[in-house]
Amino acid sequence: MKTKIQTLHSQYLQTKRKDKRRVISCQLILLGLLFLSWELFSRIQWLDPLIFSMPSKVWNLMAAKIADGTLFTHASVTLSETIIGFILGTAGGTLIAAILWWSPFLSKVLDPYLVVLNSMPKVALGPIIIVAFGPGMTSIIAMGALLSIVITTLVVYNAFRQVDENYKKVLLTFGASKRQLFHYAILPACYPTIISTLKVNVGLAWVGVIVGEFLVAKQGLGYLIIYGFQVFQFQQVMMSLIVIAILATVMYKMIESLEKILMKRISKY
Amino acid sequence: MLSLTDVDKVYLTENEAVQAVSSINLTVENGEFVSFIGPSGCGKTTVLSLIAGLFNPTSGKILMDNKEITGPTEKTGYMLQEDYLFPWLTIQKNIELGLIITNLYNEQTKKDAMTLLSDLGLDDKANAFPSELSGGMRQRAALVRMLAPKPSLLLLDEPFSALDYQTKLKLEDLVFSTLKQQNKTAILVTHDLSEAIAMSDRIFLFSSRPGTIYRVFDVPAEFKDKLPLEVRNDPNFHLFFQTVWKELEKVENQNSNTS
Known part of the structure; x- marks a missing residue:
């Protein structure tokens, strides 16, 4: 009986593995086809090679830029701006949410301002930010942070308010102060929400940073794109896009695994 | 000793002002176990929250050991x-x-709490997370949490209502014996009349709109030292149950007539 169950289980696992292999091979084939047809269609002029370039040329350019180290410089500038921006946005948003939770009066006063700020397309503030912070890295980081700070504030503040009243009651019957309520019930109950905003904020910070670089930068991947566009060098635009796609995905995956680690830590407290 | 004198509580909302409880007068002796029963909306939980100091009465006085309660x-x-x-x-x-x-929080109180935890049969669960425990175990752990700071007055707000029947009966016995052993004063809010009779020395029957004490019953002396489950099996249990039940029905009818 037992061996029968074991064979059934190993068969089940085998079909699972097979299924997974099939999905992955299809994904790889699709990627290969995409690049292959891009190359092919550009060569036979179905796509305008001047605009869309082709993978082999993009690859050559990338190899050259890697070799002379410029790609690394540009990528690391953009990457660090993005990381700082999204950390500032998440931490700042959480801090503001905490202040709003602390003072119901202030939260009532600020409510319409938050609604306006949230509905407003933040990139429209770009010129103001550049004037305020100067044409440099500070402005770009500010753009990255600004995009995520308002939504973080709203989401986290809502989470703070929706913590089950009874958890607060447990602490209140022991005579807890407001600070203790926040420290022992409100904040830990909302860690999952805060961590999940990290994932959203990574994407938003990329948008802010790239737009910021479009506007002022002399370095970075956003700068490479806008420069390539202006001098009609679309190889460079394509290359930057590919690098951004790779970096953004890697970063998202890193945040995702960080989320898993943190969630485990929280439940193991 | 706990005493409430002419306690009123009005809840204010934008739409109305509701008299939740009015002229509550009661005393609870040290070591006594009393129950609050009554139809829903009769303010029994409000009185419990007032005694806990979660909010203050609109008028009247709540004294514990001759000191006014102004907060938890x-x-x-x-x-x-x-x-x-x-x-x-x-x-x-x-x-x-x-x-x-x-x-x-110190080494001694921490040790005492852990001793109590193992007394209640949870010594192997100290490092487990709540999600790994059954409902009954969790409520026992909550009991230990409540008792750890060694309070002298315990307020039990329908603590068995979310449990299945068997667990509830077992936990009633456990809570009863634990509290008697430590000579605690306790107030139990419940909608289960049998539970009130099985556990307490006196029963306060509340009527609603506004919530006030309608009658007080002394539970027969022969029940007082018995475990709740033994009381439920006592031949005289049903007789007393009927007496209180009639009054409870009167209160409920009175409410349905006025509303």
Whole structure:
């Protein structure tokens, strides 16, 4: 009986593995086809090679830029701006949410301002930010942070308010102060929400940073794109896009695994 | 000793002002176990919250050991309908949290709490998380959390209502014997008349709109030292149950007539 169950289980696992292999091979084939047809269609002029370039040329350019180290410089500038921006946005948003939770009066006063700020397309503030912070890295980081700070504030503040009243009651019957309520019930109950905003904020910070670089930068991947566009060098635009796609995905995956680690830590407290 | 004199509580909302409870007068002796019963909306939980110091009465006085209650103190412990153990803390950390907040956290109180935890059969669960425990175990852990700061007055807000029947009967016995052993004063809010009779020395029957004490019953002396389950099986249990039941029905009818 037992061996029968074991064979059934190993068969089940085998079909699972097979299924997974099939999905992955299809994904790889699709990627290969995409690049292959891009190359092919550009060569036979179905796509305008001047605009869309082709993978082999993009690859050559990338190899050259890697070799002379410029790609690394540009990528690391953009990457660090993005990381700082999204950390500032998440931490700042959480801090503001905490202040709003602390003072119901202030939260009532600020409510319409938050609604306006949230509905407003933040990139429209770009010129103001550049004037305020100067044409440099500070402005770009500010753009990255600004995009995520308002939504973080709203989401986290809502989470703070929706913590089950009874958890607060447990602490209140022991005579807890407001600070203790926040420290022992409100904040830990909302860690999952805060961590999940990290994932959203990574994407938003990329948008802010790239737009910021479009506007002022002399370095970075956003700068490479806008420069390539202006001098009609679309190889460079394509290359930057590919690098951004790779970096953004890697970063998202890193945040995702960080989320898993943190969630485990929280439940193991 | 706990005493309430002419206690009124009005709840204010934008739409109306509701007289939740009015002219509540009662005293509870040290070591006594009393129950509040009554139809829903009769303000029994409001009175419990007032005694806990969660909010203050609109008028009237609440004295504990001749000192007015103006806020929560470590002298009262409160148990809710569900355990509300913090899911991100282990059982031990959950229990220690009460000690930390009441400023009573030290090696001795910590050790006492752990002793109580093993007395209640949860010594192997100290490092487990609440999600790994059954409902009955969780409520026992919540009992330890409440008792850890050694309160003298315990407020039990329908603590057995979320449990299945068997667990509830077992836990009634456990809570009863634990509280009697430590000579605690306790107030139990419940909608289960049998539970009130089985556990308490006196029963306060509330009527609603506005909530006020309608009658007080002395539970027969022969029940007082018995465990709740034994009381439920006592031949005289049903007789007393009927007496209180009639009054409870009167209160409910009175409410349905006026509304």
